[in-house]
Amino acid sequence: MNIKEQFDIANLAKKAQVAALQTAQLDTKTKNRLLTAMADNIVAKAQHIISENSKDISQGESKGLSSAMLDRLLLTPERIQGISDAIIDIVNLPDPVGCKSAMRKRPNGIEVGKMRIPLGVIAMIYEARPNVTAEAAALCIKSGNGVILRGGSEALHSNLAIADILHGTLTEFSIAAEAVSVVPDPDRQVIEKMLTLNQYIDLVIPRGGEGLIRYVSDNSRIPVIQHFKGVCHLYVDKAADINKAVGILVNGKTQRPSACNSLETVLVHQNISTEFLSKAATALAEFKVKIHACEQTIEYFSDATVATSADYDAEYLAQEIAVKQVTGFEQAIAHIQQYSSDHTEVIVTQDYSRANEFVRRINSSVVMVNASSRFSDGGELGLGSEIGISTSKLHAYGPMGLEALTTEKFIVFGEGQVRS
Numbered sequence: 312m313n314i315k316e317q318f319d320i321a322n323l324a325k326k327a328q329v330a331a332l333q334t335a336q337l338d339t340k341t342k343n344r345l346l347t348a349m350a351d352n353i354v355a356k357a358q359h360i361i362s363e364n365s366k367d368i369s370q371g372e373s374k375g376l377s378s379a380m381l382d383r384l385l386l387t388p389e390r391i392q393g394i395s396d397a398i399i400d401i402v403n404l405p406d407p408v409g410c411k412s413a414m415r416k417r418p419n420g421i422e423v424g425k426m427r428i429p430l431g432v433i434a435m436i437y438e439a440r441p442n443v444t445a446e447a448a449a450l451c452i453k454s455g456n457g458v459i460l461r462g463g464s465e466a467l468h469s470n471l472a473i474a475d476i477l478h479g480t481l482t483e484f485s486i487a488a489e490a491v492s493v494v495p496d497p498d499r500q501v502i503e504k505m506l507t508l509n510q511y512i513d514l515v516i517p518r519g520g521e522g523l524i525r526y527v528s529d530n531s532r533i534p535v536i537q538h539f540k541g542v543c544h545l546y547v548d549k550a551a552d553i554n555k556a557v558g559i560l561v562n563g564k565t566q567r568p569s570a571c572n573s574l575e576t577v578l579v580h581q582n583i584s585t586e587f588l589s590k591a592a593t594a595l596a597e598f599k600v601k602i603h604a605c606e607q608t609i610e611y612f613s614d615a616t617v618a619t620s621a622d623y624d625a626e627y628l629a630q631e632i633a634v635k636q637v638t639g640f641e642q643a644i645a646h647i648q649q650y651s652s653d654h655t656e657v658i659v660t661q662d663y664s665r666a667n668e669f670v671r672r673i674n675s676s677v678v679m680v681n682a683s684s685r686f687s688d689g690g691e692l693g694l695g696s697e698i699g700i701s702t703s704k705l706h707a708y709g710p711m712g713l714e715a716l717t718t719e720k721f722i723v724f725g726e727g728q729v730r731s
Contacts, residue, residue, distance in 0.1 A: 318496045320504050323489070324459060324511035327432050330487035331457030335429045339406040341484070346449050349480045350398040353445060356476055357391045363472035364441065371465050379569035379628040383439035384466055394442045397696040398449045404695045407714045408455045411722065421728050425719040429455035431513035433716065434505060435698070436461045436527055438519030441469035446696040448477055448491040454716035457490050459512065461505065463519070464497030471495060506531040516699045516711075521626070536711065537703040540626040541571030541654040543684045546643045546669070547587055548660035549580040555681060556659040557590045563657070563684040565598040569628050571700065572655055572687040576623055576633040578643045584608065584636050600630045607636040623650045640665065644672055651675055653702040655687035676702055676709030 337345075353360070364386040371381055407427045414424035433456050435447045444460055451458035462470040474493035481488050494501055506515065509532045516536045517527040528535050545563060547556045563574035579587050588611040595602065595612075602615035603622040609615050612634070622633040623646070637643045647656055655677040658669040666680040677687040687710065689697025694712025701707045707715035 318494075318501070320494065320496075320501050321508060321511075323492050323494070324432065324434075324505065324508045326487070326489040327457045327459050327492045328511045330490040330492075331429070331432050331455075333487055334452055334457055334490050335408075335455040337452075337455065337486075339408075342406065342453055342455075343402045345480065345484050345486070346398050346402045346452060348483065349445070349449065349477055350395040350402070352476050352480050353398070353473065354392060354395045356472075357388055360391055360469065360472045360476075361386055361388070363468040366468040367441075367466050374465075376465060377629075380439050380465070382567075382569045384441065384469070386441060386469060390442065394445045397442075397446050397690060400690060401446075401449045401453050401695040401713070404453070404713055406453065407717050412719075419728050420726060422724040424722050426722045427714070427717040428720050430716055430718055432457045432459065432511060433698075434459040434461065434512045434515045434533070436502060436505075436515065436517045436519070436523065438463040438523060439466055440518065441466045441473060443518060444470045444473045444493065445477065447698050450696055450698045450713060450716060452490065454713045456716055457492070459492045459494065459505070461494040461502060467495075467497055502527070503530065506533060509533045518699050534706075536699060536701045536707060538571070538654075538700045539702060540652045541573070541700075542575050542624065542626050542650060542652040543572060543655040543657070543687070544647050544651065545574050545577045545657045545659065545684065546637075546647070547577065547579040547583065548640065548643075548658055548662065548665055549582040550662035550665060551580075551583060551587070551659040552661055552681075553583065553587050553590060556587055557594050559657065559659055559681070559683050560591055561594045561598070564595070564600060564632050565630060566683075566685055568630050570685070571626070571628075572684050573628070574632060574657075574684050575625060575627055576635065576646075576650065578635050578637050578646060579608070580640075580643070581607070581636050581638055588612075588634075595632070598630055600632055602632060602634055604634040605636055608634045626652070640668075644669075647673060647675075654700065655679065655684045657682065657684050676700065 410427045412425050416422050437443045477491045478488040512533050515533045517524045521540045592611045602612040603618040604615045605618050618633050653675045656673050656675045657679040670678050689710040689712050697710040700710050
């Protein structure tokens, strides 16, 4: 009998729920020791992970996966060390579980406040990105949750290799391996069934392409944290420092274009477009960035195509960007509000009041002044690794760290008071 015939997602979810009760009771010291051991074991078995990852890369290439997808999938010694480091960052973060806040005394003498508690069982559905397997597991353990991890078929060997290491470490600490449950069956029917298991699973977080996230949102009986896509904008204001703007543009677009926090559109004020675009064109050409430019800016770029509305709505995830000249601040704001995916927007300006107005009026999950969009990341924002980036405003908004994986209960302390 093969894996598919044996596999029962409902039984796995039920076991994860039981295991989550155990992780919820772990004290901070035990959780940190467990995570440190996981980080060490991942590095110690790096060559095995890379060997399994090479199988996924080979299969991905034969299937014609895009360069952006292959980049997300690839594991190197440096990236595996990065996974380990990210887990240690989580170890060093304060534990939100059990924290009390807003304690206040009512007129009748009872003391009312709130306490942070785990959410329960979190289901992660993701494509490529085998690092998510380890980092999501670490975040869920530190926040006292259980997690079900369903990666894509393109990363199956990598995910199972990492899962084996995590399960071995959990067993060493006498913790149920189902606290980190990895779905071994890539069949989409497994997702369909999992999304109906609201009696066992408390939250679903999909990470991947827009199609996957819309599918999960449309079919889930369980609350979903949504992150449809990252159409991130850079607005170069008339009061911008040109050199800063070029540096932020190049870093935001070219450092890792496959990331959802990479820039997809740059807007430039007409008063400085000549000086800025001349330098930007030279800088982007070095990285062979494909340009989709408006009629006012196309002359600055060789081999550029005329930008369409579809280009301004695109998440390229590649060395590709849309460029548009705007008449002023208001037009820039209007463009961002029309095309934003509520991920990350950046302004470059030396005008303090203009910067603050941009921050006030743009309500994407992360808004930046004079800094690269690539900082829109849980680790860079001080959250440790992120489990995802929410572009829906309920429960969590923006990069989600430990606190976003907890909720609050009311707590009441009295001295025998009864209600009259």
